Amino acid sequence: GNSVTQMEGPVTLSEEAFLTINCTYTATGYPSLFWYVQYPGEGLQLLLKATKADDKGSNKGFEATYRKETTSFHLEKGSVQVSDSAVYFCALRTSGSRLTFGEGTQLTVNP
Amino acid sequence: DVKVTQSSRYLVKRTGEKVFLECVQDMDHENMFWYRQDPGLGLRLIYFSYDVKMKEKGDIPEGYSVSREKKERFSLILESASTNQTSMYLCASRPGQGARDEKLFFGSGTQLSVL
Numbered sequence: 001g002n003s004v005t006q007m008e009g010p011v012t013l014s015e016e017a018f019l020t021i022n023c024t025y026t027a028t029g030y031p032s033l034f035w036y037v038q039y040p041g042e043g044l045q046l047l048l049k050a051t052k053a054d055d056k057g058s059n060k061g062f063e064a065t066y067r068k069e070t071t072s073f074h075l076e077k078g079s080v081q082v083s084d085s086a087v088y089f090c091a092l093r094t095s096g097s098r099l100t101f102g103e104g105t106q107l108t109v110n111p
Numbered sequence: 112d113v114k115v116t117q118s119s120r121y122l123v124k125r126t127g128e129k130v131f132l133e134c135v136q137d138m139d140h141e142n143m144f145w146y147r148q149d150p151g152l153g154l155r156l157i158y159f160s161y162d163v164k165m166k167e168k169g170d171i172p173e174g175y176s177v178s179r180e181k182k183e184r185f186s187l188i189l190e191s192a193s194t195n196q197t198s199m200y201l202c203a204s205r206p207g208q209g210a211r212d213e214k215l216f217f218g219s220g221t222q223l224s225v226l
Contacts, residue, residue: 006153032213043115043201043217044154051213089153098169099215101146103153 002027004090004102012108013080021075021105023064023090031092033057033066033073034099038087047075047088080109114138117202117218124225130189132221134202141207143185144215145169145177148199160185161207192225199223 007022025031032051036044048057053068062077073090090102118133136143142161146154146169156169158177166177174196178186185204189196199222203215 004153034214036215041219043203043219044215045217046214049213093213098156098159101154103151104148 002031002092002094002100004092004100006088006090006102006105008103008105010106010108012110015082015109015111016079017109019075019077019080019084019107021088021090021107023073023075023102025071025073025090025092027071027092027094027100029094031094033064034091034093035062035064035073035075036089036091036101038089038104040086044089080107082109082111085109115202115204115216115218117200117221119221120219122221122223124189124192124223126193126225128189128192128225130192130223130225132187132189132200132202132223134185134187134204134218135183136185136202136204136216137183138204138206138216139182140204140216141182142205143179144203144205145175145185145187146201146203147171148201148220154201157187192223194225197223197225 003026034049035047037047038044048059050057050066056065064075087104091099115136144159145157160166160179176188201220202218
């Protein structure tokens, strides 16, 4: 079946540090890959996505590249801000409407 | 903007009670979902529905049922609440198959405590 594995958190960084959150997946077929973000007290919202191998999704300074050879979709940002503090979820979708989510990674950015 | 509204932000119930969690979306989406969110486990799919009166079990349906009598409303029912159902419950919606936008729209969640 499908599964998503994220790096364990929590992750604590200082403002302007470089961020990487690792995500690897197992899936049948050719999945679409997503990063969702959950800010405190809110539901999840889509951060970025990639639908085929070598695609790069980007939004708000975050990037992730769909790597079929390593079955990975790592999230990166060159310079984090305090406002990026949130829980980040990697997810995949194959056919149909169901998404499979990873465990989530809590990020805290200190000033 | 799409709005997905969950009826309660916080809910406290007693073991054995019947619990209804309500979710309403205002964008005429075909697909609706109920997830629970637990620390270290991420989001797990309980049930989903791809049309009125249609439902399918997700990964952890035991102890839950759902109702979708109208397109905009998707209810999650705990027939007899138990302490292990204490969790954050998230509702989400999405347009139907073939829609250009793949993303899910989430509500803010209901934190349910079962005592």
